[in-house]
Structures are given as C-alpha cells and as structure tokens.
Amino acid sequence: MSQHIEITPEVVKEHGLTPEEYEIILDRVGRVPNINELGIFSVMWSEHCSYKSSRRHLGKFLTTGERVIQGPGENAGVIDINDGDAIIFKMESHNHPSYIEPYQGAATGVGGIMRDVFTMGARPIALMNALRFGEPGHWKTKQLVTGVVAGIGGYGNCVGVPTVGGETNFHKGYNGNILVNAMCVGLARTDNIFLSAAKGVGNPIFYVGSKTGRDGIHGATMASAEFDDDSEEKRPTVQVGDPFTEKLLIEACLELMATDAIIAIQDMGAAGLTSSSIEMADKGGVGIKLDLDLVPQREVGMTPYEMMLSESQERMLMVIQPGKEQLALDIFEKWELDVAEIGITTDTGQLVLTHKGETVCDIPIAPLADDAPNLDRPHTPTPARPIIKAEDIDVPSDFNAVMMQMITSPDIASKRWIWEQYDRHVMADTVDSSQSGGDAAIVRIHGSNKAVAITTDVTPRYCFADPYEGGKQCVAETWRNLTCVGADPIAITDCLNFGNPERPEIMGQFVGCIDGMNEACRAFDYPVVSGNVSLYNETNGVAIPPTPAVGGVGLIPDLSAHSKISGAQDGDTLVMIGETLGWLGSSLYLTEIEDREDGAPPPTDLALEKKNGDFVRGLIRDGKIHAAHDCSDGGLAITTAELSLSSNIGSHLNAPTDIAAHAYFFGEDQARYVLSVDKDIAADMVQAASDAGIKASVVGTVGGTRVSAAGAHDVALDDLRGKHEGWLPGLMNQKAT
Amino acid sequence: MKTAVIVFPASNCSRDAAVALEQATGKAPEMVWHRENELPDGVAFVVLPGGFSYGDYLRCGAMAANSPIVKDLVKKAGNGLAIAGFCNGFQVLTESGLLPGALMRNKNLKFVCKPQALEITNTKTRFTSGYKGTEDVIFPVAHHDGNYFADDETLNLLEGEGRVLFKYKDNPNGSLRDIAGISNAGGNVFGMMPHPERAIDPLHGGTDGVNMFKSIIESL
Numbered sequence: 001m002s003q004h005i006e007i008t009p010e011v012v013k014e015h016g017l018t019p020e021e022y023e024i025i026l027d028r029v030g031r032v033p034n035i036n037e038l039g040i041f042s043v044m045w046s047e048h049c050s051y052k053s054s055r056r057h058l059g060k061f062l063t064t065g066e067r068v069i070q071g072p073g074e075n076a077g078v079i080d081i082n083d084g085d086a087i088i089f090k091m092e093s094h095n096h097p098s099y100i101e102p103y104q105g106a107a108t109g110v111g112g113i114m115r116d117v118f119t120m121g122a123r124p125i126a127l128m129n130a131l132r133f134g135e136p137g138h139w140k141t142k143q144l145v146t147g148v149v150a151g152i153g154g155y156g157n158c159v160g161v162p163t164v165g166g167e168t169n170f171h172k173g174y175n176g177n178i179l180v181n182a183m184c185v186g187l188a189r190t191d192n193i194f195l196s197a198a199k200g201v202g203n204p205i206f207y208v209g210s211k212t213g214r215d216g217i218h219g220a221t222m223a224s225a226e227f228d229d230d231s232e233e234k235r236p237t238v239q240v241g242d243p244f245t246e247k248l249l250i251e252a253c254l255e256l257m258a259t260d261a262i263i264a265i266q267d268m269g270a271a272g273l274t275s276s277s278i279e280m281a282d283k284g285g286v287g288i289k290l291d292l293d294l295v296p297q298r299e300v301g302m303t304p305y306e307m308m309l310s311e312s313q314e315r316m317l318m319v320i321q322p323g324k325e326q327l328a329l330d331i332f333e334k335w336e337l338d339v340a341e342i343g344i345t346t347d348t349g350q351l352v353l354t355h356k357g358e359t360v361c362d363i364p365i366a367p368l369a370d371d372a373p374n375l376d377r378p379h380t381p382t383p384a385r386p387i388i389k390a391e392d393i394d395v396p397s398d399f400n401a402v403m404m405q406m407i408t409s410p411d412i413a414s415k416r417w418i419w420e421q422y423d424r425h426v427m428a429d430t431v432d433s434s435q436s437g438g439d440a441a442i443v444r445i446h447g448s449n450k451a452v453a454i455t456t457d458v459t460p461r462y463c464f465a466d467p468y469e470g471g472k473q474c475v476a477e478t479w480r481n482l483t484c485v486g487a488d489p490i491a492i493t494d495c496l497n498f499g500n501p502e503r504p505e506i507m508g509q510f511v512g513c514i515d516g517m518n519e520a521c522r523a524f525d526y527p528v529v530s531g532n533v534s535l536y537n538e539t540n541g542v543a544i545p546p547t548p549a550v551g552g553v554g555l556i557p558d559l560s561a562h563s564k565i566s567g568a569q570d571g572d573t574l575v576m577i578g579e580t581l582g583w584l585g586s587s588l589y590l591t592e593i594e595d596r597e598d599g600a601p602p603p604t605d606l607a608l609e610k611k612n613g614d615f616v617r618g619l620i621r622d623g624k625i626h627a628a629h630d631c632s633d634g635g636l637a638i639t640t641a642e643l644s645l646s647s648n649i650g651s652h653l654n655a656p657t658d659i660a661a662h663a664y665f666f667g668e669d670q671a672r673y674v675l676s677v678d679k680d681i682a683a684d685m686v687q688a689a690s691d692a693g694i695k696a697s698v699v700g701t702v703g704g705t706r707v708s709a710a711g712a713h714d715v716a717l718d719d720l721r722g723k724h725e726g727w728l729p730g731l732m733n734q735k736a737t
Numbered sequence: 738m739k740t741a742v743i744v745f746p747a748s749n750c751s752r753d754a755a756v757a758l759e760q761a762t763g764k765a766p767e768m769v770w771h772r773e774n775e776l777p778d779g780v781a782f783v784v785l786p787g788g789f790s791y792g793d794y795l796r797c798g799a800m801a802a803n804s805p806i807v808k809d810l811v812k813k814a815g816n817g818l819a820i821a822g823f824c825n826g827f828q829v830l831t832e833s834g835l836l837p838g839a840l841m842r843n844k845n846l847k848f849v850c851k852p853q854a855l856e857i858t859n860t861k862t863r864f865t866s867g868y869k870g871t872e873d874v875i876f877p878v879a880h881h882d883g884n885y886f887a888d889d890e891t892l893n894l895l896e897g898e899g900r901v902l903f904k905y906k907d908n909p910n911g912s913l914r915d916i917a918g919i920s921n922a923g924g925n926v927f928g929m930m931p932h933p934e935r936a937i938d939p940l941h942g943g944t945d946g947v948n949m950f951k952s953i954i955e956s957l
Contacts, residue, residue, distance in 0.1 A: 150848075153848050157789070157848055157850075157879070157881075158747065159747075160750070243789070243792065244746070244789065244791065244793075244794065245792075247789070248747070251746075419850075420847075420849055420851055421847055421849070422850060423850045423879040424879075425850065425877045425879060425932070425935050425941070425942055426749050426750060426753070426879065426935075427752065427753065428752075428753040428934070428935050428938065428942070429941060430941055430942075431940050435851075444941070446752075559940060
C-alpha cells in the first residue's frame with residue numbers, strides 16, 4: 001500500500017470508522033492523518049481492540065477478591081494459590097478465523113492464548129477449549145470439526161502443554177458461525193509476574209520471535225464485522241501458526257524472566273505491532289519511537305502500513321533494562337529466535353515510526369486508548385418465556401429408546417474422537433482430564449501435592465431463553481464443576497460470544513447475560529479476572545445463540561482429598577444433594593425427545609447453590625465420597641448414566657414419589673449433585689445434610705452391569721457405552737455424499 | 738549413577754524424563770543441550786525424550802539425528818552406552834540409524850493419545866528384566882507418527898533375535914507386527930513409541946513404567 005493514499009470518506013469507511021470517529025481523529029492528530037495513522041486508529045478503535053460496545057457493561061463485573069493478584073486489564077488474570085505460587089489464566093475466542101480456515105484459525109487461537117499467559121511470567125500448564133459447531137448434519141460441520149480439532153491438537157501437542165478438557169456442542173444456531181474458545185492456565189511465582197507497562201524513558205524496545213509477514217492484516221477488523229457468503233474470500237487475513245517457534249519463545253522468555261532484564265513485555269496479538277506498542281506505551285505513560293527498517297521481515301517490500309497491521313504469529317515486544325541488552329540477545333540467540341532492537345521509549349507521548357529515513361507516523365498515544373469509542377448501545381431485554389409444566393409434556397412410552405437417544409445426543413455423546421487427538425498427559429501432572437468425563441480437569445502443581453481444577457461451561461439454550469438466568473447458570477455450573485472434584489472455586493475467565501451488538505435484542509442478550517453472571521460471581525465471591533468479547537457472530541443476519549463461555553479455576557489444597565467421577569464402587573449408594581422438582585423447560589430432554597426448544601429455563605437459586613456446594617465439598621474433603629457428578633444436561637438419569645460409564649459399573653435409580661418419571665429423571669433443576677458413597681454411611685450423610693438444612697435423599701444404588709431406573713429405562717451398560725462412544729465416530733467416518 | 742537427558746528445541750518431555758530418572762536413581766540427571774559436542778564424563782545412561790524436536794519439521798527426528806550431540810551418541814552407542822528413546826526419542830534413534838526401521842504417520846492419519854495396553858515380548862533384556870512378562874502393562878501413547886515400518890527381512894530378524902521388546906494390544910497406529918518397542922543388536926539401545934516416563938506415578942497414568950527404569954538402572 002502506498003504511503004501517499006489520499007484519505008477520502010471511502011477510505012475512512014473501508015477502515016470501519018464512522019464519520020464521527022474520524023472527526024475525533026482529525027481533532028486529536030491536528031491534521032489529516034496519513035494512511036498509516038488512519039490504519040492504526042482503525043484497529044485500535046475496532047470492536048475487537050477497543051471493546052467499544054461492551055466496555056461499560058464489563059465494568060459491572062466483580063473483579064477483585066482475596067486471592068486476586070491481577071484482574072482484567074492485563075494480558076491475563078492472576079490468582080494466588082498459596083506458597084508463593086500464582087495461577088495465570090485467560091480464555092479467548094478465535095471464532096471468525098476458525099470458520100474461514102479451521103486448522104490455522106484454531107491453532108493460532110491456542111497459540112495466542114498461550115502467549116497471553118506466558119507473557120506474564122507463567123509456564124503454561126494446561127489448555128482447555130470450548131467448541132460450538134453447527135448441526136451435525138450440516139454440510140460444513142464435519143470439515144470444521146476435523147480442522148478445528150486437528151488445529152488445536154497440532155499446536156498444543158507440539159508446544160507440549162496438555163489439553164486437559166473442554167466442551168463441544170452442536171446446534172443449528174452455529175451453522176454459519178462456529179465458536180472456538182481456547183483457555184490457557186499457567187503457573188508463575190507471585191513475586192515474578194510481568195506486566196505490560198513500559199516504564200521509563202530511553203529504554204530499548206526489543207522485538208523477538210517470528211518475522212513479520214503480510215498475514216493477518218486487519219484480522220482485528222475482520223473479527224469486528226458480520227460474515228456473509230463471500231467471507232471465504234477473507235482467508236488471506238487468517239494467520240498461520242508455528243508452534244515450534246512458540247515453544248522456543250516460551251522457553252526463551254521464561255529464561256529471560258528469571259533475570260532482571262525485562263521492564264515490560266507484551267505479546268503481539270490482534271493488531272500486532274500496533275496494539276502491543278501502544279498498550280505498553282499507554283500503560284507506562286511514555287512515548288515510543290520505532291524504526292521499522294529494523295523489524296525482522298519475512299517478505300520484501302513491506303510497507304509501514306503492512307508491518308504495523310500484520311498479525312503474524314509468535315512475536316513478542318519487550319522493553320529491556322538498559323545495560324541488559326547483551327544478556328537478552330544471548331538468550332534469544334541460544335533459542336535461535338529472531339531478535340532486534342527496534343526502538344526506544346520516549347517522553348513525547350507520541351507514537352513515532354520511521355521507515356527508510358522518513359517519519360511515516362507521528363500521533364499522540366493517549367487518544368488511541370483514552371478516546372476510543374465507548375458506546376451505550378440500545379438494548380432491549382429478551383421477553384420472558386412461559387414456564388412449561390411437566391404434566392404438559394407427554395410421558396414417553398419407551399424409556400429405553402429415550403435413554404439411548406439422550407446418550408447419543410450431540411451434546412451428551414462421548415467426545416473421545418476429539419480428545420484422543422490431544423496430548424492430555426505431557427508434563428506428567430494430569431490427575432484427571434477429559435478421559436474420565438468428569439466435571440473438571442485436575443492438574444497437579446509440579447512437585448507439590450496440590451492441584452488446580454479447571455472447567456469450562458455454558459448452556460446456550462438457557463442463555464437464549466433467558467439471558468439473565470442463563471448468565472447466572474453458566475457461572476454456577478462452573479462453580480459446581482470445580483466443587484465436584486473437591487476444589488475451592490477461586491475465579492473465572494469468560495469468553496462472551498454474541499451476535500451483532502448494533503441490534504438492540506442482541507445487545508439485550510449481552511447485558512442480560514452479564515448481569516446474571518455478575519450476580520452469580522458476587523454470590524460465590526468468584527470474581528472475573530480476565531476475558532474476551534466476541535461480537536458480530538452472525539452470518540447473513542442470523543446470530544448465534546448467546547454463548548458466554550465461562551472458564552473456572554479452583555484449588556485443591558491437598559490431592560489426598562479430591563474426587564473423580566470414575567470412583568463409584570460396587571454396592572455404593574447414590575445420594576442426591578439438592579431437590580428434584582422436574583423442570584423440563586429449555587431442557588435437553590425437550591430438545592431431543594420433543595423436538596422443542598421452548599419454555600423458561602430452570603432458575604438458579606444462588607444461595608442454594610452455595611449451601612449445597614459447600615456441603616458437597618466438605619464431604620469430599622472428609623473423604624466420604626467415592627464419586628461425584630453435578631446434575632446438568634439431561635438431569636438425574638444422564639448424570640447417573642455418565643457416572644456408570646466412567647466408573648464402568650451399573651446403577652439403578654429408585655422411582656420418584658410424586659413427580660412424573662420423565663420429569664424426575666430428565667428434569668434439569670439446578671443446585672444438584674449425585675454422589676456415590678459407601679452404603680454404610682449414606683443414611684448418616686442424608687441425616688447430616690438434613691441437620692444442616694440441606695435437601696438430600698437416597699436416589700439409587702451402584703452395581704451390576706445394567707443402567708436402570710424404576711418405572712423408566714433398563715439398558716445394558718455395554719450397550720449404553722457402545723451408543724455413547726459410537727455417535728461421534730459415526731458422524732466423522734461418514735463418507736461425503 | 739550419572740544419567741542424562743538430551744534437550745532438543747521443543748523436547749517437551751525432557752522434564753518428564755528427568756523426573757523418572759531422578760525417581761529411579763535418587764539423583765537429577767544431566768540435562769544436555771543439543772548443541773553440545775560430547776556427553777559429560779561418566780554418564781552411564783541417556784534418555785532421548787519425547788516431544789517435537791525441531792518442530793518435527795522435515796521429518797520427525799530427522800534434524801535432531803543430525804545434531805552434534807547425537808553424533809556423539811552414535812559413536813558411544815558403539816561402545817555399549819545405554820540409550821533409550823521414547824516417542825520422539827525413538828524417532829531420533831531410527832533417523833540416526835541406531836535402530837532399524839522408520840516411524841510413519843499413524844494409519845488413520847490422526848494424533849492419538851490414550852492409555853495403551855502393551856505385551857512385553859522379551860523380559861530378558863536390560864530394559865525389561867524387572868517385569869515378569871506374564872502381565873500386560875499400560876503406558877500412555879501420544880503421537881502422530883508412531884506407525885512402525887521395516888522390511889520383512891528386518892522384521893524377521895528383530896523378532897528372531899528377541900529384539901522386539903513390546904507389542905501393542907489393539908494396535909493404535911498401524912505398526913507392522915504390532916511393534917511398539919525394539920532394541921539394537923547389542924541390546925544397549927532401545928526405543929519405543931509409548932511413554933514409560935508418564936507411567937511412574939499413581940496419580941498420573943499408573944506405575945507400570947517404574948520397573949523399566951529400575952531394570953535399566955540395575956543393569957548398569
């Protein structure tokens with residue numbers, strides 16, 4: 001792109017800037033910007049970088065807490081897990097690129113989130129992912145699943161960080177816009193955490209990592225627009241990942257971080273060199289001068305515009321302590337990484353770029369961050385849905401068929417085909433992973449007897465039916481998941497995937513979900529420490545279901561007291577903590593068996609959640625539980641079936657007393673857990689719960705080779721397993737028609 | 738007892754191997770960088786760890802096989818130095834010619850990670866002497882290119898000489914004759930795709946790998 005492009009209203013529009021926004025730019029720059037300057041404003045003020053539609057709402061979140069060391073605003077959130085150890089984590093979307101180029105889109109999503117975490121001084125120790133695809137039968141789904149899964153595995157496996165869990169859903173609402181949300185969890189020392197503020201004047205700026213190419217130019221702008229039928233033409237704006245370089249970058253950065261050479265460090269993510277340099281300068285209150293001729297370049301003849309907007313992967317920017325340059329160079333040379341000193345911090349407050357002896361950009365930094373649009377978009381609440389009563393839904397005539405259909409439904413069926421392609425064991429600290437089908441992954445802190453529990457969750461059909469209740473529920477479910485393995489839930493990261501915020505009903509979903517999530521965070525003292533917003537998830541005007549994916553992290557202080565879903569033993573008694581009322585509205589049962597997606601979703605009573613969850617965690621800590629599983633999609637029957645599948649032993653559920661069988665076994669009332677406990681202590685446990693004012697009851701037994709429920713299904717465990725394991729391979733191995 | 742782990746760029750399992758060696762010997766191994774020209778003095782056993790050395794570019798293990806330190810290993814293997822390669826380490830051993838055959842892409846073309854049952858087909862080796870041989874063991878596998886290939890003559894030779902140490906039950910990758918691990922003619926170099934170093938801890942993947950490290954250390 002030539003330096004001397006005239007800035008016409010068309011050019012401004014092509015950069016996604018409104019005339020009003022352009023007026024502000026004219027005022028702040030004090031003249032007509034050149035094309036480089038316009039490009040920089042354009043990406044910094046894009047939805048993706050500026051959070052212009054979401055910022056004012058995100059501000060409502062609980063973001064502080066006893067264990068919070070760093071909340072939102074840095075590359076990732078940081079929490080204290082005792083003994084001087086810190087966990088650094090974040091989840092981020094890579095939806096748009098993954099739809100266009102699934103392998104590279106997903107791979108670079110994993111790479112990007114890992115950089116956010118090791119940039120702050122953490123060694124990545126676990127990866128998770130929350131995936132949402134279109135209908136299984138949609139012509140594009142199979143290809144997208146294949147590519148996304150291969151991309152996640154291809155990147156994470158090579159870098160050598162275990163992918164320990166996640167979730168995968170299928171729904172027609174994602175036919176034109178899949179969701180790929182990747183989460184990374186890292187381990188650091190509380191006294192060695194690195195931030196991005198470029199403090200001090202006259203300090204050298206280092207560029208490290210891959211060379212800059214023409215890939216991904218304007219990726220952030222792409223992520224800030226809707227798709228249409230021509231979106232595939234945007235393939236060239238998808239970046240290409242190189243996990244090998246990432247691995248070298250991790251090792252080199254961690255080695256350098258063990259010295260005192262780094263003042264500030266930032267990865268080059270969305271909007272590459274532009275956002276990294278501006279964020280560092282803005283936070284440090286300094287100016288920055290870069291000589292673009294010194295930037296390592298992959299291609300010849302790159303213009304300043306291309307260099308500043310490139311989203312080439314595996315690149316870092318850092319401000320180095322003067323006098324430590326050689327130390328840094330030696331470490332990067334050892335790891336055979338490209339490195340260059342490309343600039344210096346200044347006291348001008350300006351971003352100054354030179355190229356071939358010419359100044360090609362000279363703009364004030366503060367307005368790029370401070371004056372970014374902060375919109376109060378109109379939002380209309382989602383209309384409340386009627387409550388569906390169990391008696392209005394027919395009792396099925398064949399419960400065995402119901403059970404088989406539920407266990408093979410896309411959301412419940414085994415995802416082994418996916419997670420067997422991920423290395424879940426590298427680093428040798430994976431205590432539990434997708435392999436068991438449990439509620440949360442467990443990753444030991446190396447060399448200790450404590451562990452972090454990690455989970456991702458959201459139920460989009462609830463969020464679609466009632467954003468506020470859905471928002472409460474997704475936070476509550478992650479809290480429950482962590483509780484089920486015996487962890488103290490500490491904090492969450494979120495990945496807020498929604499449609500076009502310019503539509504009031506979409507903005508209403510967004511605001512509703514945030515309000516619900518925030519209320520749950522406050523009820524559990526379970527703050528949001530990092531996150532990401534992905535809007536414009538629409539194709540041809542059809543929005544995805546609202547999907548605020550939540551990644552929860554908790555601490556298991558002592559692994560001698562934890563729980564897994566796979567521990568149920570012959571002769572155990574099944575105890576339900578919580579109360580079953582038989583809520584079928586917006587349930588998986590209604591979707592799968594009645595082909596209906598209506599009705600209000602189950603309400604989440606946060607005080608009840610807290611009480612029941614704390615009780616369950618106490619039982620686990622006291623060593624009284626063989627296995628625990630929270631009751632969610634598919635209700636008591638599916639929860640118990642999953643427990644049987646994981647523990648490889650049959651189970652039997654007793655008949656309900658005063659609720660219709662289909663509602664009792666498949667209803668999705670919240671705040672419930674199924675526990676497998678020694679039969680000799682079950683009665684005392686129920687009594688203890690009752691004494692504590694908690695609803696608890698014996699609901700069944702463990703043993704035998706069948707999965708059954710009185711008055712409902714009775715199927716062989718092996719048949720159930722065959723169906724559960726067979727669905728996804730069956731889909732993926734189908735020949736194209 | 739001095740042991741060593743070779744560290745290539747992107748040797749992801751070097752720490753896992755080091756933990757296993759320290760557990761077996763009571764002493765942390767030397768971590769030897771790929772650019773070194775020689776092993777430190779006195780090293781009696783070397784592990785080539787799993788991972789993606791040099792990003793698996795060109796061919797898995799091909800670039801590592803040409804690194805300065807592996808040239809030294811090839812020399813010392815001829816003098817009887819004990820060497821084991823796991824996963825990527827096995828690929829480095831075949832690429833360097835220390836072991837015969839090649840590891841091709843998995844038959845179904847996908848990465849596979851799972852607990853893998855193995856039959857121990859020869860317990861009279863320094864790598865397997867601690868096993869009774871009557872029991873199957875479970876080691877995790879995690880690889881994209883573990884499909885063992887060699888010509889019939891080589892396969893017959895390996896089997897005839899008892900150099901196939903482990904075979905897969907329910908072959909996960911298409912390896913010929915279900916071969917999971919083999920040794921050289923001298924019996925001092927051994928490679929396998931599964932990860933015994935990930936099976937030394939009851940909390941993580943079981944303890945079936947402990948005996949392998951014990952066997953090796955006792956043989957030295």
